[in-house]
Amino acid sequence: MKAAPVGRRALLKGGLAVGAGLTIGFQLPAMRARAPSAQSTPGVFAPNQWLSIDRDGLVTITNSVPEMGQGSLTTTTIIIADELDADWNRIRVSQAPADPKRYGNPVTGSQSYGGSRGVRDHMEMWRKSAAAAREMLRQAAAAEWGVPVDTVDTEPGVVVHRPTGRKLAYGQLVDRAQALAVPQNPKLKTPDQFRYIGKNLHRIDAPEKVTGRGIYGMDVQVPGMLVASVERPPVVSGAKVVSVDATAANAIPGVKHVVQVTNGVAVVADRFPTALAGRRALKVTWDLGPMAQVSSPRISSEYAALARQPGLAARKEGDVERALSAGGRTLEAAYEVPFLEHACMEPMNATAHVMPDACVIWAPTQNPGGTQATAARITGLPPEKVAVNTTLLGGGFGRRGEVDFIVDAVETAKAVGAPVKVMWSREDDIQHGFYRPATYNVLRAAVDGSGMPTAWSHRIVGPGILAQKGRMPANIAVDPAAVAGARDLPYDIPNLQVDWVNKDFGVPVGFWRSVGSSQNAFITESFIDELAHLAGKDPFEYRRALLGKSPRHRAVLELAAARAKWGSPLPAGRGRGIAVAFSYGSYAAHVIEASVVADGVVRVHRVVCAIDCGIAVNPDQVKAQMEGGAVYALTAALYGQITIDRGGVQQSNFHNYPMMRISETPAVETHILDSGAAPGGLGEPGVPSVAPALCNAIFAGTGKRIRALPIRTGAL
Amino acid sequence: MITLVVNGKPQRVDVNPDLPLLWVIREDLRLTGTKYGCGMALCGACTVHLDGTPIRSCVTPISAAAGKMVTTIEGLSPQGTHPVQRAWQELDVPQCGFCQSGQIMSAAALLAQKAAPTDDDINAAMAGNICRCGTYQRIRAAIHRAAALKKGGAR
Numbered sequence: 001m002k003a004a005p006v007g008r009r010a011l012l013k014g015g016l017a018v019g020a021g022l023t024i025g026f027q028l029p030a031m032r033a034r035a036p037s038a039q040s041t042p043g044v045f046a047p048n049q050w051l052s053i054d055r056d057g058l059v060t061i062t063n064s065v066p067e068m069g070q071g072s073l074t075t076t077t078i079i080i081a082d083e084l085d086a087d088w089n090r091i092r093v094s095q096a097p098a099d100p101k102r103y104g105n106p107v108t109g110s111q112s113y114g115g116s117r118g119v120r121d122h123m124e125m126w127r128k129s130a131a132a133a134r135e136m137l138r139q140a141a142a143a144e145w146g147v148p149v150d151t152v153d154t155e156p157g158v159v160v161h162r163p164t165g166r167k168l169a170y171g172q173l174v175d176r177a178q179a180l181a182v183p184q185n186p187k188l189k190t191p192d193q194f195r196y197i198g199k200n201l202h203r204i205d206a207p208e209k210v211t212g213r214g215i216y217g218m219d220v221q222v223p224g225m226l227v228a229s230v231e232r233p234p235v236v237s238g239a240k241v242v243s244v245d246a247t248a249a250n251a252i253p254g255v256k257h258v259v260q261v262t263n264g265v266a267v268v269a270d271r272f273p274t275a276l277a278g279r280r281a282l283k284v285t286w287d288l289g290p291m292a293q294v295s296s297p298r299i300s301s302e303y304a305a306l307a308r309q310p311g312l313a314a315r316k317e318g319d320v321e322r323a324l325s326a327g328g329r330t331l332e333a334a335y336e337v338p339f340l341e342h343a344c345m346e347p348m349n350a351t352a353h354v355m356p357d358a359c360v361i362w363a364p365t366q367n368p369g370g371t372q373a374t375a376a377r378i379t380g381l382p383p384e385k386v387a388v389n390t391t392l393l394g395g396g397f398g399r400r401g402e403v404d405f406i407v408d409a410v411e412t413a414k415a416v417g418a419p420v421k422v423m424w425s426r427e428d429d430i431q432h433g434f435y436r437p438a439t440y441n442v443l444r445a446a447v448d449g450s451g452m453p454t455a456w457s458h459r460i461v462g463p464g465i466l467a468q469k470g471r472m473p474a475n476i477a478v479d480p481a482a483v484a485g486a487r488d489l490p491y492d493i494p495n496l497q498v499d500w501v502n503k504d505f506g507v508p509v510g511f512w513r514s515v516g517s518s519q520n521a522f523i524t525e526s527f528i529d530e531l532a533h534l535a536g537k538d539p540f541e542y543r544r545a546l547l548g549k550s551p552r553h554r555a556v557l558e559l560a561a562a563r564a565k566w567g568s569p570l571p572a573g574r575g576r577g578i579a580v581a582f583s584y585g586s587y588a589a590h591v592i593e594a595s596v597v598a599d600g601v602v603r604v605h606r607v608v609c610a611i612d613c614g615i616a617v618n619p620d621q622v623k624a625q626m627e628g629g630a631v632y633a634l635t636a637a638l639y640g641q642i643t644i645d646r647g648g649v650q651q652s653n654f655h656n657y658p659m660m661r662i663s664e665t666p667a668v669e670t671h672i673l674d675s676g677a678a679p680g681g682l683g684e685p686g687v688p689s690v691a692p693a694l695c696n697a698i699f700a701g702t703g704k705r706i707r708a709l710p711i712r713t714g715a716l
Numbered sequence: 717m718i719t720l721v722v723n724g725k726p727q728r729v730d731v732n733p734d735l736p737l738l739w740v741i742r743e744d745l746r747l748t749g750t751k752y753g754c755g756m757a758l759c760g761a762c763t764v765h766l767d768g769t770p771i772r773s774c775v776t777p778i779s780a781a782a783g784k785m786v787t788t789i790e791g792l793s794p795q796g797t798h799p800v801q802r803a804w805q806e807l808d809v810p811q812c813g814f815c816q817s818g819q820i821m822s823a824a825a826l827l828a829q830k831a832a833p834t835d836d837d838i839n840a841a842m843a844g845n846i847c848r849c850g851t852y853q854r855i856r857a858a859i860h861r862a863a864a865l866k867k868g869g870a871r
Contacts, residue, residue, distance in 0.1 A: 069812030069849045202808055209813030210804045211796035212749015212789035216814055219748035227743075271743045272752075273735060345753055345761060345814040345848045394751070394814030395848050426754040620808060624854070628811055631850025654758035654846060663839035665852040 045174040047136055047182045049102045050129045051080055057157055057171030059086045064096040064103040064111065065118040066366050067205060068396030069628070070683045071621045072118050074203045078617055079123055082196040083130035083189060086170075087157030093204065098372035098388035111369030114401045114511055116584035116681020119617055123679050131186035133177075140176035141168045156195065191615075200620040205392070217364030217391045220351045222419040226256055228412050229275035229423055231282050232264040232432050235647030237506050238289035241265060245283035252278050259415040263404060263432075266412040272423050291647030294505045296438075299644065300336065303440035303461045303503060307334070311459055311499035314483040318495030323455030324446045331534055332444045333527060336708040337519040339435035339642035340512055341649075343657065346394020347429040350409035353419035354379055359386045359410065360419075364393040366400040374403045378410045397632070398511035402434050430657050431649040434510025435642055437462045437482070439519060443527045446495075451535020452545070455495040458486050458524065463504035465511060485517030485688055488582060489524055490550035491543070507644060513632055514684035517583035518691075522637075522709065525579035525692030530705065539696060540566050540578050552612055553580050556589040556673055559610035563671050564591035573597075574605060575701020579692035585680030586613040587673075590630070590693035596702050602711055604634060604694060607668040609686065614677035622682055626670040629686020635660040637691040641710050718782045722747070723791025733779035737771075738762045740778050741788055749789035749817045753846070760845030763818035764788045770825040772844075789817035792824060800824045803862035811849035819845045823859050832863050 046052035052060045061080045065072035073093055081091055096103040100111045107121040134154055141159035142149040145166060153160050158167045191198075208214035233239030244265050246258035254274035259266050267278030324330055350363040352375065359379050365371050368388045376383040393400055405422065413420040424432075439462030446455040464479025466472050472479060478487075478500050487498045512518060532542035540561045547554035557580040560566075570576055573595045580589040593606040609626045616622045639658045643650045651657040695706040719728050722745055729744050736755075741747050741764065750773060753761030757772035764773045765787040766780075792798045800823045803809075810816045819842070826833055826841040833841070838859050847855065 067812075069810075071811070202805065203810065205813065206805045206808055206810055207796065209810035209816050210801040210820060212747070212817045214813055215748070216751075218752065219742075221746065221748075271739060273739050343848060345759070345812065345846070346751070347753070392814075393812060395812045397848075423752075426756070426759075624808065624811060624851070627853055628850035631852060632848070635850075653756050654754055655756065659759075659846045659848060660850070660852075661843045661846065662852040662855060663843045665850070667853050 043174060045133070045177045047133045048129045050126060051084060051133055053133075053170050053174055055171050055174050057087070057090050057169050059084065059091045059170070061091060061093050062096050062103070063093050065113050065122070066095070066368070066390050066393055066396070068366060068393035068400065070118065070625060071203055071618065073205050074201060074621065075119055075617050076122070076126065077204060078196045078201055079119070079126045080130045082194055083127045084134050085154040085156055085195065088196065090157055095390050096368070098368040098386065100369045104369065112367040112401055114366055114398055116683040116685065120585045120679045120681055127188050128186060131188050132183050135183050135186045136177045136180045137170055137173050139180055140173040144168060144173070144176060197615070197617050198619065201618055203621065214392050216346050216394045217349045217351070217362065218346055218394070218423060220362040220391060220421060222351060222353060222362070225351065225419040225421055226268045226270065226416065227272045227275055227421050227423060228266045228268040229272065229279055229425065230261060230264045230266045230408050230428070231279045231284055232428060233286045233288065235288050235291040236432065236644070236649060237508050238291045240287045240289065242285040242287050248281035248283070249278040252281060257416045258282070259412060261411040261415070262407055266408065266422065268412060268416050268420060276425065288647060291506055294507070294647050295645050296643040299438060299505055300440065304334070306461045306501045306503055307440055307442045307459055309501060311461070311501035312477045314478040314487045314498040314500055316497050318455070320455045320457045320495045320497040323495040324444055324457065326446065328446050328448060328454070329534070330444065330446045331530060332442065333530060333707055335441040335443065335523040335526065337439055337522065338640065338709060339438045339507060339644070340636055340640045341430050341433040341435055341642050341651070341657065342395070342397040342399035342512055343430065343659065344395030344397060344399055347426055348399070348405035348424040349422060350405045351419060351421040352409040352413035354410060354414040357381070357385065360389070361386065361406065361409065362389045362391055363406060363409070364391050364400060365406065366393065366396045366398075367403060370401070370403050371406045374406050375410045378407065379414060397513040398515070399434065402510060426654070427652045430651055430653065434508045436512035436518065437465065437509045441523050443523065445527070445531055447531060447535060451531070451537055453491070453493045453531055456489065456491070456493045456497070458489070458498045459501065460486060460499070460520070461501040461503050463507070463509050464500070464502055465509045465515070467502055468504055468509055481511070481516050483520070484515055485520030485581060485583060486524055490553045490582065491528065491546035492549050493546070513629070514583050514687040517581060517684070517688040518633070518636070521579065521581040521583070521688030522691040522695070525581065525689060526695055526705070526707070529577070529692070529696045529699065533699070538567070543578070543580065552587045552675060552677070553582060555675070556580060556587045556610040556612050559671055559673050560589035560591045560608050563610065563669065564606070564608035566591060573701060575697040575699065577693045577696025577698070577700055579689040579696060581688035583681070583688050584684045586611060586682065586685035587680075588626075588685045588689050590689045592690070592693040592697045594694055594697040594701065596698060602638060602698065604664070604666045607666050607690070609668060609670045610673055611670060611685065612673040612675045612677070613680040613682055613685065614675060615679045616672050616674065617679070619672055622672055623670040625682040626686040627668040629684070630668045630690050631660050631665055633687040633690030634694065637694050637709055637711055639710050718778055720781045720784055720786055722786045723788060729778065731778060733777060735778050736774050737764070737776045737778050737781050737786070738773035741773060741786070747788050747790050751814055751817060753815065759815070760818040760822060761815050763821040763845065765821060765825060768825070768828065770822050789821060792820065798824060799862040799865040800827065800858070802865055803858040806861060807854050807858045809851050809854040809858050811851055815845060815847045819847065819855055823855070823862065826859065827862055827866060831867065833859060
């Protein structure tokens with residue numbers, strides 16, 4: 001059952017629809033719907049930066065988390081509306097401006113959104129903010145009626161005096177409530193009082209997304225705007241422009257400017273195809289720098305050589321080497337994963353207008369705070385003079401936390417003195433990304449007489465994302481992003497070591513949906529499967545026996561196995577695999593059924609997912625994230641590979657960097673485990689356990705162990 | 717000067733005849749619901765109807781649309797109530813939503829040809845549309861739902 005469909009439609013009629021309210025402001029630069037700020041605005045009750053109510057009872061909720069598909073517009077609204085007891089029919093949502101002091105994530109302090117942090121970092125603060133408002137409305141009504149405050153309650157959009165049944169709408173209480181002090185510790189609802197949380201509410205951005213009305217970064221139009229495209233070097237990093245001959249480019253009708261920017265040479269034109277034509281006509285001489293010596297085979301072989309040396313210890317318990325050399329059975333395997341590009345459906349882009357005393361940016365960004373800071377740095381303006389309008393994002397997945405496309409837009413707009421939209425081609429997007437790190441891994445284990453592990457050693461060789469970006473936490477040697485999903489191995493093994501060899505060839509790396517866990521779970525959950533088979537034990541039972549100290553892992557593992565009917569007979573040729581992983585505050589397990597058909601094509605028949613995200617604010621959207629996470633992960637496992645040739649990316653578009661299609665996609669069955677724990681993430685946790693469950697299924701069906709991704713059908 | 721009819725409205729555009737239809741739609745006519753995703757007819761984000769047939773506007777020169785009827789997502793139904801759009805909302809298909817205009821145009825064209833498509837029909841008709849958010853299973857369910865809505869008498 002879906003709740004509140006009426007609300008959505010009712011909202012649409014007014015033109016102040018939830019969602020529509022988000023996009024109205026994009027027509028003109030100054031019209032961006034600013035979040036209401038002043039508690040002092042007459043007739044507007046705004047006890048904090050997250051919500052306001054006007055005299056008509058219209059509630060405006062400010063969402064700070066960019067909408068990249070994860071449903072933040074809806075989820076934020078649900079959380080605030082529930083605690084406020086708002087009428088779902090009388091809400092609009094605005095997207096927060098860049099203003100980290102007011103809108104920053106309360107845990108990180110920044111306005112950069114990744115790590116599946118939307119609900120888990122904000123929920124408590126949003127609930128308190130809304131509860132404070134609700135408390136003030138109750139006080140206002142009690143004063144109006146001259147009754148004790150504990151005799152008044154709320155229903156959606158109204159305060160009710162229980163003994164008499166009298167009612168006052170929130171809009172009628174605005175002026176009285178505005179004069180009250182904001183309570184610092186308002187009483188929160190108990191879960192049984194939730195009106196919207198835990199129900200399946202429709203996405204409030206669906207109407208604009210099925211009609212083409214939604215405004216993404218690419219769709220921004222500003223009066224007088226030019227469109228630019230940046231010619232980028234043939235290597236992924238470190239190149240410099242030696243010379244530019246723009247004669248032919250400038251001769252193309254519609255080409256307005258050619259300007260050198262940090263990331264290359266921008267051709268500024270009246271329209272995008274003209275800018276692309278201008279790029280093709282440029283003659284740029286590059287100093288390619290040391291990257292020109294880097295190719296994927298060299299990366300792999302140097303990784304493998306380095307794996308023989310010890311790395312920095314990320315976790316060390318017991319004495320692994322002694323256990324490994326104790327004379328019992330041991331197993332060693334090498335696992336390798338490639339660089340991956342995010343391939344957001346909307347190629348990178350941003351629009352900027354740099355004026356003498358102000359800068360305005362429209363961007364599909366996960367990082368409004370970083371966007372503001374970047375523009376301030378480039379323009380020399382104070383951050384508060386940089387307005388950032390966060391549009392809808394055509395995918396994020398971590399890619400849009402970077403600010404390279406912001407740099408393109410601000411530098412180009414500054415150079416030409418007009419608003420400029422910089423658009424990337426798909427080729428730019430795939431060839432100039434921030435890739436999931438390629439790594440090489442050596443795993444070693446010793447097992448006892450019954451096949452249970454006594455020692456586990458995992459050595460990871462590859463770059464660190466935080467290390468490369470110069471963002472390592474103080475006094476920490478091991479990049480947390482490099483070892484996530486490996487260091488936190490949940491299995492109870494007495495001698496355990498995880499170490500990391502930092503080897504960075506200069507290929508830009510970044511946060512790719514579930515980051516370290518996306519690859520380390522593949523590696524660890526495949527290797528534990530190898531140990532189960534070495535022991536001759538059922539892979540589900542083997543894991544289960546080792547999860548005594550990790551009850552939430554075990555619970556999702558058991559739920560996935562039960563719902564998938566683990567152990568039941570399968571059609572001939574089909575294998576079933578299982579895997580479990582923790583990431584970003586949530587626990588997920590997958591059971592996958594797959595077969596390898598003629599020509600080595602892998603067919604995925606069934607995906608069963610169990611997820612424990614603590615509290616499921618919008619269960620249907622929890623499922624949507626698991627469905628999408630599975631497709632993202634399967635795409636990577638089956639096809640995903642970025643290779644480097646003399647410093648450049650060999651893939652360029654969807655013909656050689658393919659994506660899973662509808663015809664290949666199995667149904668994903670999601671089962672939510674309601675643990676009642678604190679909220680966990682959802683955008684990322686649906687990814688890590690998918691690739692190992694698939695590869696374990698392939699092993700179960702064919703006896704072939706996949707130790708390198710993507711799955712090479714020729715090897716099967 | 718090239719003339720064509722877009723969403724029922726006659727249009728005259730003075731552009732290079734080789735210019736892809738996509739950019740005329742987006743940049744000249746300011747209909748931004750149709751998206752650029754790859755420029756090579758690989759992703760389907762730019763799908764529109766040309767005389768009722770779904771095409772990839774990113775590789776279709778404007779000259780090929782001369783004198784023809786183009787329908788974009790904005791023109792699929794006046795109020796956004798085409799059965800496909802209704803089904804898409806009922807099932808909450810969109811995530812980021814960027815590909816969905818193209819998905820919906822492909823699905824609407826399929827339903828215009830086949831009132832009750834099978835899963836195989838859907839696979840064949842929709843395999844050219846990439847959804848990076850992975851909404852495929854909801855797209856499949858929503859097409860079946862749209863078929864039922866249509867059969868029941870679309871508004």
